[in-house]
Amino acid sequence: MQIKPVLMSILGLIRRMSRATAKPIKSAYRPQTYLKSARLAIFSLFLLNTPLAPAAPNAIKPFVPGSYQQLLTEKANQGFMLVIWSLDCSTCIKDMELLSTIHKSHPDLKIVLLSTDEPTASAEIEKLLAKYQLAELESWVFADDNSQKLRYEIDPGWYSELPRTYFFSKNHQREGVSGALKAEDYNARLQKFKL
Numbered sequence: 001m002q003i004k005p006v007l008m009s010i011l012g013l014i015r016r017m018s019r020a021t022a023k024p025i026k027s028a029y030r031p032q033t034y035l036k037s038a039r040l041a042i043f044s045l046f047l048l049n050t051p052l053a054p055a056a057p058n059a060i061k062p063f064v065p066g067s068y069q070q071l072l073t074e075k076a077n078q079g080f081m082l083v084i085w086s087l088d089c090s091t092c093i094k095d096m097e098l099l100s101t102i103h104k105s106h107p108d109l110k111i112v113l114l115s116t117d118e119p120t121a122s123a124e125i126e127k128l129l130a131k132y133q134l135a136e137l138e139s140w141v142f143a144d145d146n147s148q149k150l151r152y153e154i155d156p157g158w159y160s161e162l163p164r165t166y167f168f169s170k171n172h173q174r175e176g177v178s179g180a181l182k183a184e185d186y187n188a189r190l191q192k193f194k195l
Contacts, residue, residue, distance in 0.1 A: 058135045060122050062143030063114060068153045071112065071140075077170055079195040080110035084154070084164040087117050087124060091180045092163045096132040102186055103134060109195055115141045116162065169193045 061067070071082075083099060085092035103111055113134065115125050119141050129135040144150055151158055158164060161178040167189045168174045175189065189195075 058126075058129075058137070058139065060115075060119075060125060060139045060141050062119060063140040063150060064144045065149060065153060067140065068150075072172060075110065075112075075168070075172075078110060079170045079193055080112055080168050081190075081195065082112045082114060082166040082168065084114045084116060084162060084166075086115060086162050087121055087128065089162040093128070095163055095180055096128065096134065098181075098183060098186070100132045100134055101183070102190075103137065106190065106195070109190070111137050113137055113139045115139070116147065116160075117141055119143045167193045167195065169195075 083095075085095070087093070099111065103109070111134075113129070115121070117125065122141060125139070125141060126135065129137070129139060142150055147160075151160055155166075155176055158176060158178075163180065164176060164178050165181060166174050166176045173193075175193070177185070177189075
């Protein structure tokens, strides 16, 4: 739902109401003052993009301690693929085109992207995801100073090599693979995990 048209409709309604009640009133109560305050408040909410506005479906989420468990909980009884990557990883960037192809050929496949970059790189991450038509996928970025702790939470046997891809079955049996994968590698694992 677009929030701007809704707010503009509300502001128009308030304007019409203020014109209808613009008759001078002799008491201390002045509806015009309250209507001006209401207009200002609504406009401020719009400018500040407060929680009243729905979050963008492709907003990059901060990955902090506990986020991995949250991800598993949200994906309960669902198979999915978790792709861990970085802007600094040239192999990861090359794999984006293949991920885009897989996403297009398997539109029901849940793919979750996790960047090991810092949150300050979010604009660059969004730009890269848009370039490869992956911006609509659920995306996270490491947002804790202790990245080693985040990696350990995901997989104690993972030593930060990238790219790292996990294939999760519906009951969350998983297989982690480090390094670049070919289309046939992806397809074999998607079939194995019934994704």
